[in-house]
Each structure stands twice: as C-alpha cells, then as structure tokens.
Amino acid sequence: METVAQCGNPHANPAGAAAAPLMVFRILLVLIGLAMLLAGNPPARAQAREGYVSNLAALYSEHQWVLAAREACNKTRPQGQGEIDSAFGAWRARNKQLIDDLEERLAAVVKGASKDQQDYTRNYARSQSEVLKQREEERRRLLSRPRTELEQWCTELPGYLRDARSDIPNRAPEEFAAIYRKAAR
Secondary structure: OOOOOOOOOOOOOOOOOOOHHHHHHHHHHHHHHHHHHHOOOOOHHHHHHHHHHHOOOOOOOHHHHHHHHHHHHHHOOOHHHHHHHHHHHEEEEEHHHHHHHHHHHHHHHHHHOOOOHHHHHHHHHHHHHHHHHHHHHHHHHHHOOOHHHHHHHHHHHHHHHHHHHHHHHHHHHHHHHHHHHHOOO
16 A cells, blocks of 8 residues: 555555546646637647646646545544644645645636636636536545545645645646746746
C-alpha cells in the first residue's frame, strides 16, 4: 500500500492503483472552456487557449482533490477531524493566494467566453456545479476503498498536507510553470 506522500498521482487510490475520476474533471473543464472559447478564434489562438485552459484545469483539480480528501477523511476518521482540519488550514494558508488566483482565472475564462452578464452567470453556475459534482464523485471514490486502507491513508493525510510537497505548484509543476512563467513576462 502506498502512503499519501508516496503517491506520484494525487488522484491515485490509497492502494496506489491509478484512478481517473478527476481526470474526467480536468477533461470536462477543458471541454467546457474549449466549447466556449473556440467560437470565432483563429486556430493558433485557439490552440494556445486550449493549453491554457488545460493547465488551469490541472491546477484547479489539485485544489479540488485536497478538498475531496479532507471531506472523505473527516467522514472516515471523525476523531481525527481536528488534526485533519488543522493540517488543511496550514495547506490552505500556503496555497491561498494561488487558489484565489486560479478561481479568478477560471471566472475570467468563463466570462471571456460568455455573450453577456446573463450568459456568464449561467455558465459560471454550471461550471461550479460540475466542480462540486466531480469533487463529490472523488470523495465517494475515496470512501469506497477498503476501510483499513482508507483509515491508514487518512491517518497519513495531515502530515502530507503539512509538507510543502503537497502544495499545488509541487503537485503540478509543469502546469504551474506554463501558466505563471508566461504571466510573469
């Protein structure tokens, strides 16, 4: 059994086997973004936008995975909820600025692809609904693991969240670099 810290894939189950639910989330965000952004864009611009939306989705899914793991572990180990929430608070504090920026960027993608304010409101609500749906699916997937494996995994989660290796830029370094190195120029 792999530990939380050993997982090369943040979406791997506690036993270490590959899992794809959040990949669906990433692909969904990419498809939503592309469907909204490609209308009327020249091919080169559309291709650059596709990469941006894909990288944004990857970074945002890291945040959603941490939320799903926290929720699953708080349900699995209610006696450890204080420790899990404390570790999550430390993780959130380290990643807050980035999370806020990712949320602003996601809203900007939706706004840029919307015809007007009403369309933006509808599209944004739909995107947030999908995010919540995917996070719930990931939480259920985690909770479907054998109880002893999940308890062990959840016991390790606070230590992992306190470690900088769990930070979003460290979990998705290529995607982070693609978005933020370009933005720094």
